[in-house]
Amino acid sequence: MFTGLTALLLLLALARRGWGARGTQTQGALPPGPTPLPQLGNLLQLESRRLDRALMELSGRWSPVFTMRLGPHPAVVLCGYSALRDALVLQADAFSGRGFSNASLAETVSIVFSNGRRWPTLRNFAMGALKEFGLGTRTIEERILEEAAYVPGEFQATIGAPFDPRRLLDNAVSNVICSDPEFLRLLDLFHDNFRIMSSRWGLMYNIFPSLLDWLPGPHHRIFQNFTELRVFISERTQRHQQTRQPGEPHDFIDCFLDQMDKEQEDPESHFQEETLVMTTHNLFFGGTETTSTTLRYGLLILLKYPEMAAKVQAELDAVVGWMHTPRLEDRERLPYTSAVLHEIQRLISVLPLGLPRALTRDTHLRGYILPKGTFVIPLLMSSHRDPTQFKDPDCFNPTNFLDDKGNFQSNDAFMPFAPGLGQEGRGQGWAGPQRHGAHPASLCPQESGCAWVQAWRDQR
Structure with missing residues (x-):
């Protein structure tokens, strides 16, 4: 299928731009x-394999820092812990730009793909608001524990019959954010978009958007799904506008609307209704898909390694007991359980390529001068599979996060979401509304929780 698609794209590209199009040339x-x-770049070398695996193999033939061309667009690939550290940690500011070649998918007014001052402004606002509504406090924990209490019963109701836990786990995670029954439809839209964007259709559309616009395929469903998502969030925003009390926010949307009121006279304000819709979409998407996927793979791994699951259960029984549920305060006394959770995230690499980056200025890296604006692919999975950092990196081994005495030990090469943060984003926190009794950050008034925040805590 994709061999034919690639051939068609090649013919169209050659007809449109000519064999020697300047888009394949590299500056710097x-x-x-x-x-x-020409025009196709190195796509044929990625044709039959997973993109992350193919890039790992190419890195072994070239170097930890090498250049690929996705169609006519050059991209510098960072492979291995050392290269990722040198770029994303030691030169965090220079690599803090958000890279994307197709603006229609980039959602440039959102928190995820923003560039320039918008990125630290929205990031700090979101973190400040979420902290005010429970980030890092017992409020979030209580909401998660409440939802988790229902999950075992749903598993038991299957009476041992085979079943797909995806919808159950999606629902459990999303209920922490928003208990609106209509949100079940949005979960399906999130999952469908995530699957399409992770496929070769998504890759090809991002590289050749003007050409793929004319070709049939599932990539068109991305925008249909997104339109429905946008309508849902916009309707919730309108309800907030009608019912909220300015200065007394009950959730994240209220906080954002308050900030819009404060900056309504500022023509350069980043707080606009479109930004609210897109940022809310990002938080929904990031919180449900990555968390539920990690849980689903975690269950699969523990089924494959029952002896390790038994050790986790034994530690929980000894430390927590049968009459209580595990809490964050128990984590330091659960080294093996913590090691297993970290090893699950390491092995599955839920975001294997991370988020694309772009250089904010000309930058030196390992003897090369990378021009401002260079597109960068941080291959996070390569850090997790780095044999200099982890024992038997292709195998599930919780001792990667245990010292010789069985105590939990962290590893800088563990980066399930991304290492580093540009300096311009530090120390500029937003104070948030100073009131007590506010409900945790959510998208629906009087509902609590935000399941994605732990991922952001790990990332930052």
Whole structure:
């Protein structure tokens, strides 16, 4: 299927731009990499394999820092813990730009793909608001424990019959954020978009948007789904406008609307209704899909390694007991359980390529001068599979996070979401509304929780 699609794209590209189109040329001294074809770049070398695995293999043939061409667009790939650290940690500011070649998918007014001052402004606002509504406090924990109490009963109701836990786990995670029954439909839209964007259709559309617009395929469903998502969030925003009390926010949307009121006279304000819709979408998407996927793979791994699951259960029984549920305060006394949870995230690498980056200025990296605006692919999975950092990196081994005495030990190479944060984003926190009794950050008034926040805590 994709061989035919690639051939068609090649013919269309050649007809439109000519064999020697300048889009394949590179400005600046980018690192060497595999020889590209005009317009197609190195896509044929990625044709039959998972993109992350293919990039890992190419890195072994070239170097930890090499250049790929996704169609006509050059991209510098960072592979291995050392290269990722040198770029994303030691030069965090320079690599803090958000890279995306197709603006229609980039959602540039959102928190995830923003660039310039919008990124630290929205990031700090979101973190400040969520902290006010329970981030890092017992409020979030209580909401999660409440929802988790229902999950075992649902599992038991299957009476041992095979079943797919995806919808159950999606629901459990999303209920922490928003208990609106209509949200069940949105979960399906999130999952469908995540699947399409992770497929070759999504990759090809991002590289050749103007061409794929004319070709049939599932990539068109991304925008249909997104329109429905946007309508849902916009309707919730309108309800907040009608019912909220300015200065007395009950959730994240109220906080954002308050900030819009404060900056309504500022023509350069980043707080606009479209930004609210897109940022809320990002928080929904990031909180449900990554969390439920991690839980689902975690169950699969523990089923495959029952002896390790038994050790986790034994530790929980000894430390927590049968009459109580595990809490965050128990974590330090559960080293093996913590190691298993970290090893699950390491092995599955739920965001194997991380979020695309773009250089904010000309930058030196390992003897090369990378020009401002260079597109960068941080291959986070390569850090998790780095044999210099983890024992038997392709195997599930919780001792990767245990010392010789069985105590939990962290590892800087563990980066399930991303390492580093640009300096311009630090120390500029938003104070948030100073009132007590506010409900935790959510999208629906009087509902509590935000399941994605732990992921952001780990990332930052």
